[in-house]
Amino acid sequence: MSGFLRYKKILDLFSEERSSWTVLEISKSLKTPSSTIYRIVREMVTAEFLESASGSYFRLGPAFIKFNRIINFSDPLVRAGQPFLKKLANENPITSVNVLARLYGNNVMCVADYKSPSFKKNTSYQRGKLMPLMNGATSRAIIMQITGKRLENLIKLENFKSDEDKNIFLKDLKSDKKKGYCFTEGQVDKGLIGFAVSISNKKLGIEASLSSIFNLDDFLLEHEPIIYANLTTYGLLVEKYINEIFDDIQKYHHETNSIR
Amino acid sequence: MSGFLRYKKILDLFSEERSSWTVLEISKSLKTPSSTIYRIVREMVTAEFLESASGSYFRLGPAFIKFNRIINFSDPLVRAGQPFLKKLANENPITSVNVLARLYGNNVMCVADYKSPSFKKNTSYQRGKLMPLMNGATSRAIIMQITGKRLENLIKLENFKSDEDKNIFLKDLKSDKKKGYCFTEGQVDKGLIGFAVSISNKKLGIEASLSSIFNLDDFLLEHEPIIYANLTTYGLLVEKYINEIFDDIQKYHHETNSIR
DNA sequence: CTAAATTTCTCATAAATTGAGAATTTTGAA
């Protein structure tokens, strides 16, 4: 184990389910002597990526909160999309959860969310949450932008039960792509339905989606055209804002480079 | 430069003001050859701590969003305090920003915030934001828990203009400590006033504060007792919940250790 | 298509990490 991986392996132990670890537990888990782990953990505590908690336990440190904030204020997708989620929620005909998500390695991650105050159910769609790659409209509207070798690789990871399943998925994806939006029912949370459109910006390397999730019970067929209209309108708006942010960044870098 | 510092120095370049860097810029800034930086950046991109943006620029990666989420769902202070911020806002007699903050190295960091919907001004109190160490009620309610050598060290860092300034500060701190709460006016943002109480849990290593920030213009003397009553009540409630969370964690670790 | 910019690769040298075990410090129960 070397380089950054040495540190990442430790961080990756920390999860929602298990958020504090002792050095000895880490040492056991990574099959690495405790004197080594003590040294590494100390380094990470100094850097505030870990912090000591009660007893001999350590937990994730405040550095993550700090950097998360910087992303929140600077990530083009979050900056461009975040302000529209509430508006989208207010214009939807029924209560909804509205989500901006993006590709994160081999998963889809929610990067911003807004839930109507009256939305009752707890959903899987929360900022920072990893979502399944191929299930749910949110994810599909992202996957449908991916082509060629990258799509193949992602599909390999998914391990479809049969070739038939895989072909159905690909066919659905193709038809969604043609329509320009995705719809799924209960693929992520039972009793919920999702609608999504793609968000992309090649120059900024953004492959994302904007989606609205509803309670199946609330949904009537007559809502559908309004939902699509909203998503499409706001999707385009978000893309427009991303472009403007891109231009700002360009201008900024141009200025700072001239000063050099 | 060695160990984790090598990576941290690169991450620390990224800020709200300057959120994307090229390898060559990093290389110049850290006075390190570009072939070395290319290698390190590549490692960090693999780990999703950085990601490539437009052109040859890199930005902070989604790993921070992921770990931030884990903290949000597991940090005892955030878990215990977050749910009360809205309630506190609703019970305050005038619109307010309500903040949970904690010591972060040599700064105070806001870890959760809730602003009344009708609060107009933009404030410096937002999750992840670093606050001045000695200014503002939010920070003072934290500092007033610190004693001995640690307090001395923090004071040294603050570089008071004169011994007189320092003594006034210490005297104020002492009297706040006696009263059990802090009040400051315009120390962080002009036109705003802040009230704060301490939150602490020795076993969990928590040195924090709960505070309410108001517009000076809205404030009447008759509000004061209500504000203090609210802060004190909720402060104790948060501490009680932190204790319960501590017990849960203990129980959990006990269980997982028995299984071993 | 082409030149410039970006990124990766190579490899000898220099530097940092490793880990067993000893030494020290901290913790918590009596």
Place this chain on the structure above:
DNA sequence: TTCAAAATTCTCAATTTATGAGAAATTTAG
């Protein structure tokens, strides 16, 4: 407070890894 157990730091020779100059390859943009 006292004391043993637990947690943490320290030491240092052996081993592994990082470094960086420059060459080579790849990508980008006009």
